[in-house]
Amino acid sequence: MSINNHSISPTKVVRGNRAWNKSLDLITKLCQKPLIIGRSKSTKKIRTSFKKDLLLHGIQSVVSLELDHDCCELDIQNAYLISKQNNCDGIIAAGGGKVLDAGKLIADLLGIKCITVPLSASTCAGWTALSNIYTPDGKFIKDVTLKSCPNLLIFDHTIVRDAPPRTLASGIADAVAKWYESSLTSSTSQDGFVQQAVQMARVLRDQLFLNGYQAFQDPLSHSWEIVAEGCALTAGIIGGLGGAKCRTAAAHPIHNGLTQLAYTNKPLHGELVGFGLLVQLDIEEKNSNSQLPKQAKSQLIDFFSQLNLPISIESICLRNTTPNEINKACKFACNDNSDIHQLPFQINEKDLFESMQSFQSLPTSSKLGVNNT
């Protein structure tokens, strides 16, 4: 067997109600001069209270920085310099996926401690040793593999429960994609780790199907705990255990392609991945004799509709839906280095374009209109 190098999990994971307050001792053991980074105005209050808690808990100094864009080189460079100038010995990234990705990358570049505090369950970025890099206006460029997972992940239910339901729905779409992507690219793998990771993705999908709607409706339910942790934590273990081989098929490359376009209302990561997953199943349907992709597609269209997730080109809020524009996304998704070529069959821009066009408007089978606000 060839050598495989895994970053499976953060060194320590603290989860549950008031997990932040219960982690203060651990944080002081990891660093004394952290840089707290975040981005959205709506969560700034949380970071301000974190700063207060840390200073009251005997941390020497806390520098805070609000990023201007997505996880992009401009923001990374700026945070890197501020961290150096202030001799910071740790990064506390408190926000959504892009903030977590930026924090992990800065800590990795500086070789300092990394603490992730997801403020929603929208992705598993708080867990993984991977950062996605975007342009300042949100176009996907590449992903970077980091030396390790974060030193500490704090998943505070009291805080995450207050995040907009839209972020949970987005996390569900991203996490459910793990099964459909990994089973497609890795079902014939002889590697025990990969086989186990794929099965974990199946169990996670089943839990999301069973509990997703209730979790979306009621953040105080037990279903919410299973679903939020499934999206923000378990999805990360699957990537860590299975490694690059069982990570993506077409849903994520299609997401990467779609980020190249302009939007009237910017979709979240998982919203585009979910749409990419429907397109992936459509391509699978055309490339196999099995009825399974067709059934999975219709099951997911109903499930996503219940969660108000976009299921058509109309509902992802593109500024311009001309064939030329859609083709730009297909071209990017099918570039030579794209993971889309890991599919067990050949795929080109034209096939992808045709599949994507078949999702032009909301299918008549969908129960709900999509409200993307």
Ligand SMILES: [Zn+2]
């Ligand atoms: Zn994802």
